[in-house]
Amino acid sequence: MQTRLLLTLFLIILISISTAHSQDVREFRIDTVSGVFEPTPVGVDQMKYIGNRYITSEDSTFMEYVTLIVQRDLDFYADFELIPLDTFYLRTYEISDLSFFGWQRLGAKYLLRLEAEFPGKNLRAYWRLYHAPTQREISSGKIEYNSGYWREIGHDIANEVVHTLTGEQGIFRTKVAYIKKIGQAKEVFVSDYDGNHERQITETGTINLSPIFAPNEEVIYFTSYLDGDPQLYRVVVETSEVSKVGSFKGIVAAPAISPDGDKIACVLSKDGNSEIYVLDLEGNIIKRLTRNGSIDSAPSWSPDGQSIAFSSSRTGVPQIYTMDADGLNVKRLTYQGSYNDSPIWSERGDRVTFVSRTRRGRFDLASIRTDGTDYRILTEVGMNENPHFAPDGKHIIFASSRLSEGDIYTMDLSGRNQRRLTRSGNCSNPSWGPIR
Amino acid sequence: MTKRLIFLLAVGALLMTVLGGCPGSPPPVLKETQFETVHFDLDKFNLRGDAKAALDHNYELLKDFPDVICKIEGHCDERGTIEYNLSLGEKRARAAMDYLIGLGIDASRISIISYGKERPVDPGHNDAAWDKNRRDEFKIISQ
Numbered sequence: 242m243q244t245r246l247l248l249t250l251f252l253i254i255l256i257s258i259s260t261a262h263s264q265d266v267r268e269f270r271i272d273t274v275s276g277v278f279e280p281t282p283v284g285v286d287q288m289k290y291i292g293n294r295y296i297t298s299e300d301s302t303f304m305e306y307v308t309l310i311v312q313r314d315l316d317f318y319a320d321f322e323l324i325p326l327d328t329f330y331l332r333t334y335e336i337s338d339l340s341f342f343g344w345q346r347l348g349a350k351y352l353l354r355l356e357a358e359f360p361g362k363n364l365r366a367y368w369r370l371y372h373a374p375t376q377r378e379i380s381s382g383k384i385e386y387n388s389g390y391w392r393e394i395g396h397d398i399a400n401e402v403v404h405t406l407t408g409e410q411g412i413f414r415t416k417v418a419y420i421k422k423i424g425q426a427k428e429v430f431v432s433d434y435d436g437n438h439e440r441q442i443t444e445t446g447t448i449n450l451s452p453i454f455a456p457n458e459e460v461i462y463f464t465s466y467l468d469g470d471p472q473l474y475r476v477v478v479e480t481s482e483v484s485k486v487g488s489f490k491g492i493v494a495a496p497a498i499s500p501d502g503d504k505i506a507c508v509l510s511k512d513g514n515s516e517i518y519v520l521d522l523e524g525n526i527i528k529r530l531t532r533n534g535s536i537d538s539a540p541s542w543s544p545d546g547q548s549i550a551f552s553s554s555r556t557g558v559p560q561i562y563t564m565d566a567d568g569l570n571v572k573r574l575t576y577q578g579s580y581n582d583s584p585i586w587s588e589r590g591d592r593v594t595f596v597s598r599t600r601r602g603r604f605d606l607a608s609i610r611t612d613g614t615d616y617r618i619l620t621e622v623g624m625n626e627n628p629h630f631a632p633d634g635k636h637i638i639f640a641s642s643r644l645s646e647g648d649i650y651t652m653d654l655s656g657r658n659q660r661r662l663t664r665s666g667n668c669s670n671p672s673w674g675p676i677r
Numbered sequence: 678m679t680k681r682l683i684f685l686l687a688v689g690a691l692l693m694t695v696l697g698g699c700p701g702s703p704p705p706v707l708k709e710t711q712f713e714t715v716h717f718d719l720d721k722f723n724l725r726g727d728a729k730a731a732l733d734h735n736y737e738l739l740k741d742f743p744d745v746i747c748k749i750e751g752h753c754d755e756r757g758t759i760e761y762n763l764s765l766g767e768k769r770a771r772a773a774m775d776y777l778i779g780l781g782i783d784a785s786r787i788s789i790i791s792y793g794k795e796r797p798v799d800p801g802h803n804d805a806a807w808d809k810n811r812r813d814e815f816k817i818i819s820q
Contacts, residue, residue, distance in 0.1 A: 427795070448795050450759055464763075470790055471763060492767055492791055495760040508764060513771065515764035536764040552761065558720060559761055580720070582758045596758055604756065626758055670759055 280322035281406075284349035284373065285312045288366070291356045303364055303391045304357050310395025311353065311402075313435065314413045317660065318403060319635040319653035324349055341376045349373040353402060364388040368398045370405055380405040392437060412631045416674040417638055418442075418452040418461050419649050422667035429463055431478060434631070434651070434673070436662030443476055443483060451495055454674040455522075456502035462486065464494050473507060473524060487524020497540050497549075506530070506540035506549055517551055519566075530568035541593075542566075543586045544634075550574070550584040550593050561595050563611065575609060577616050583627055586611075587654075588634025594619070594654075596626055606639055606656070619656035629672040638662075638671045707742040712815035715773050716808065720757070722768035724776060732773055735815060736780045745820040749773050751791045752798075752814065754807035759793060766791030773813045788818070 288304040290296050316323035324347050344352045356367040365385040371378050384397045393414070400411030415434045420427045421441075429452045432439040443449055445467050452463040458478070465474045465483075473486040473493040487493070491510030498505055504527060505520045517530045517540050531537040535554040542549055547566055552559040559582045561575040575581040580598035587594065590611070597607035599618055606619040606628050623643025630637055631651075638651045645666040652659040662671075713731035715724070724732065739745060751770030753762035770789035778784050799806035 448792070450763070450793075450795070492763055494763045508760065510764065510767055515767070536761065536768065538764050539758065539760050554720075554761075559757075580757065582761050598756075602756070624756075 280320060281350050282324050282348045283315050283321045283402075284324045284344045284347065284352045285315065286352065286354045288355035288357050290358070291367075292358045296359060300357075300359050300364075300388070303388050304355075306391045307357070307364070307366060307395045307398070308355060310392055311355065311399050314396060314399030314411070315353075315402060317435075317636075317651070317653075317658055318399075318411070319655070319658070320403075320407055341371070341373060344373050351379075351402075351406065353398075355398070359388065360385075362387055364391060364394060366394050366398060368401065370402055392433070396433075409633060410676050412633050412636060412673075412676060415632060415676055416454070416458060417649070417662070417671055418454060418674065419640070419663070419671035420449060420452065420669050421663075421665065422669075427669075429461060429476060430668075431461070431674075432662065435660075436649070439663075442478055442481055444481065445483065449474075451670055451672075453496055453498060453672045455498055456500075456675050458674050458677055462496045462498065462505065464492075464496065473505070473520075485524075486522070487520060495539050497542055499542050500544055500546045506542060508538050508540070517549070517568075528567065530564065530566075539583050541585045544588050544590045548586075550586050552582040552584060552595075561593060561609075563593075574611070574613050575616070576613075577607070577609075580604075581607070585628050585630055585637075588630050588632060592654075594628045594630070594637060596628065606637070608654070617656075619652070620659075627670050627672075631673045632676045636673075638673050640669045640671055705742075707738060707745050707817065707820055709815065709817050711738055712747075714815075715769075715813040717769055717811040717813075719754070719807070719811065720765070722765060722772050724772055728773075729776070732776050733780075736777055736782065739777065739782050739786065742820060746786050746788075746818045748788045748790060748816045748818050750796075750814045750816060751789065752796060752810060752812050753794045754810040755794050755797060755802070756807065757794070759795075763791050763793035766793045769811075769813055 288308045312323050315321045350373055352371045352373040354369045358365045363385050367383050369378055369381040382401055384394050386394055396413035399413045403411035412434055416431050417434055418429060418431050421430045426446045427448045428441055429443040429449050430439055431442050445465060448466040450464040452461045454461055460475050460477055462475045464471050471492045471494060473496055474483055475486055476483045489509050489511045494508040496505050496507040506517060508515045509518045514534060515536045515538055517537050519527045521527055533555050537551055537553045539552045540549050548563055549566055550561060550563050553562050558579050560573060561581045561584045562571055562573050564571040578597050578599060582596050584593045584595040592608050592610055594606060594608040596604055599605045604624045604626060606625050607616060608619055609616045623641045625639055625641045628637050628639045636651055636653050640647055641650050647667055647669050649662040649668050649671045650659055651662060713734045715728045715731045749770040751766035753766050770791055774787045774789050777787060797810040799809045
């Protein structure tokens with residue numbers, strides 16, 4: 242018996258040594274769309290109290306909540322996969338105090354341990370990230386807010402973990418904007434990236450469409466029927482103060498803010514037909530980009546601001562095109578299907594995601610490389626619309642009527658991990674805010 | 678059907694005049710419901726035969742009521758994207774406006790607006806609903 246234990250220990254030590262120094266923390270920079278994708282398994286331990294007084298049941302609930310937020314965030318993130326404890330056979334004492342060996346047995350590559358103290362009305366959270374096979378601590382930190390901000394504490398810890406392991410900025414404190422139908426009106430709403438803290442921003446009582454955050458997250462540009470014709474407006478998120486941006490005959494639609502935050506590409510029909518223009522932030526025309534008798538719509542900037550993807554029905558039905566930001570060098574990108582629209586240029590620049598009419602007239606989200614190759618369908622159920630990238634370029638928000646009269650969903654770039662953000666129905670037109 | 682109704686109304690009005698009833702009655706008023714709705718094919722804004730017939734009817738009304746100023750609302754069915762349908766709805770409204778101007782209605786009497794797919798008349802998700810929702814509606818601004 243003892244020899245067997247010794248042998249097992251010896252083997253484990255051997256394996257640990259062989260892997261210990263070959264691990265580069267940033268080894269898994271994964272293109273989630275192309276090639277084999279294997280998310281990295283991460284374990285998150287329940288948050289534990291490390292102080293020396295009795296804690297209230299409320300405090301203990303806060304600790305559970307923080308753990309849950311961190312777990313949900315990391316599980317959502319394209320590169321990771323949370324190890325779910327409930328699907329494994331574990332003895333009770335193992336779950337409450339899972340050892341490194343326990344986590345290794347479950348296949349954890351990384352392990353996050355959380356501890357808490359409650360100074361005054363605050364929750365002070367300590368996090369430690371370990372490389373599970375070697376038990377080596379990679380990074381650690383401390384985050385402290387009023388206990389009521391347990392969501393923010395959880396999101397901040399998850400952001401730290403993402404930053405440590407990928408070198409990129411996490412999206413867990415970002416906001417999203419969307420449209421919700423209230424009676425006959427459609428109003429702009431904002432919530433956290435996971436659907437919490439929903440807040441109504443406009444109360445115009447009219448139809449409002451296509452909300453999009455300015456790069457500072459303080460202002461949202463959108464199309465509104467406030468003065469009759471659909472025109473461009475902006476609203477200050479904090480104060481709900483609405484003001485008109487420019488004024489044109491006909492429609493002003495589909496605003497897209499340039500990556501430098503200085504310009505708005507949008508659709509104007511003042512010439513008698515929908516054409517793509519670039520405006521400054523006050524609504525003055527900088528340049529007209531398209532000249533075509535058909536509908537040109539849905540501009541989306543490339544991350545370097547040098548190109549614009551758009552849809553055009555110049556062949557009879559809308560297809561995706563790209564052009565230089567001055568309107569020259571127009572190239573057709575999609576030849577698949579009878580209807581492709583709402584292109585969004587990936588934050589990484591290599592792909593364009595869009596709405597594609599697929600089998601049996603369904604509308605799905607699809608993705609294609611900017612050289613026109615590797616067309617992929619990302620959704621397989623319901624009507625799906627209005628994709629918009631998260632600022633990390635790895636996640637997409639969209640609207641779908643798969644289970645309701647329209648709700649907002651998020652997923653990662655490959656179509657995995659689809660989550661429903663809203664449950665009220667009557668939601669549409671989402672966009673993802675910037676990382677502050 | 679509507680033409681017959683108008684005919685009957687006209688006969689009624691004539692009789693009332695002849696019989697000397699209501700000598701101070703107000704001048705006839707055009708009702709929005711007298712306009713015919715114009716329908717379109719999926720993803721299209723060209724005027725079908727039935728669309729032209731509906732517009733011919735509406736032309737007669739606009740000719741008979743020269744003080745009427747109207748707005749044509751272009752609408753789409755729920756398929757396709759919000760932004761594209763906004764442009765498509767405007768194309769549909771413009772097609773009707775251009776047709777009426779071509780027949781001789783003064784351009785100053787007609788304006789257009791697109792509601793895209795935001796205001797369906799039928800909330801259903803089937804061909805029958807979609808057929809109804811791809812339309813131009815006539816609204817009276819003043820008369």
